[in-house]
Amino acid sequence: MQREERALDVALDVILQRVVDIKGSLQELLVKMEREGEQVDWPSYLNSFSVISAQIYTLMKLLKNDKTPILRNFLTLPLQLNAESDEKLLLATEGRVPSFSHDFVPNMLRTKPEPDVEQRHLALEAKMAQANADTALKQINVHNKVVKHVMDLVNTAREEWETETASRTNQPQTCSVNETHALIAALGTGKGFKIRTQPPGPSPTMPQQPPPQITTTSKAVSAVKTNIKAANTIHPYNR
Template structure:
């Protein structure tokens, strides 16, 4: 128990230090924006954003660390309330919470709902009070019937899925893993193949025959001479 408490205290101290660093960087950025405004140097803004991003990343890494306890598994409960001002609490909250009284605890520790949620809850209770008992019982029965029908559909689908899965696992094996691996090795690397060697002796040679000669006869080209005579046509009615 003491070991867990020590680990919790160390984790809270480290987380608180990271949060304080992020808070300081944000305050510096806000002051820079308020004082310099648009006249500020843009690279300085980029540097501020880079520092804040790195600090947030460090905080998230610390929260996700295996040695850091899971904080959502722990509850924060008020052990003692006091209406008198508390100086340590005032310093820790930078003057926002002067005392740990009944006015601050419900809002800080969420021991009561938000005002909007509380108003909606009261409105629903008032509406429920106006409904007749028989009508309310009928609506409850219809709702239960619908829920039961949906549950039956879900259970039926689950049984079918489990049956199908079981039938797949119970099917006989139609292949051999060893033979498949041997086939892949044979196709990929040639494992298991035997190389045939030729017996010693003179290798048969093929006699090359000269290609046949084709006698081409000279073709006599007959020259045809054509004389074209242009005759002058004399018109019979020329003068």
């Protein structure tokens, strides 16, 4: 019995923590809706819905776990009724229930829906019973077709997304990490390079070229000057 009670306490603590997480996500979503109003950021809303869906899935998986006790086998009943205010109960319910009195017990431990909700549910069931069988069958078939069409679209989009993701992950490798590290080490520290030593012996010498010959043109220049002077001494009219 002690082992079962301990397992039940552990399971309730974990379940309570999961419920608190879901509650916090819902509160954040409500605050976001109140602040943004008409300026809706749909990707942010989709992320919030994804987080809430994942948290609910985790909670359901925890409840269906083999190690979790079956909660339907246990009864929930108040251990003590008191009309006075209870600080622990007020803190646990965030100020909604000040005391666990006779007025709050039927609402807190209700296993059936509220009377108004129950009357509406009975009215809908009576309306369904009065409807024609053929008409109801046609509406059901139309509804099933719409749901099937939506499911086909979702499955097609999912298959395309999975195919695209698989093609991205299966791309051939175009680089090697080891070769990259070796190249960086070779460029930075010269690792892997072999130093070639010069063999002993006479070093090769460059062939000596004859010095360039310098030609002088002093005679030619002087001859030209002499000719010019001789031409200037001749009078143009002495012919």
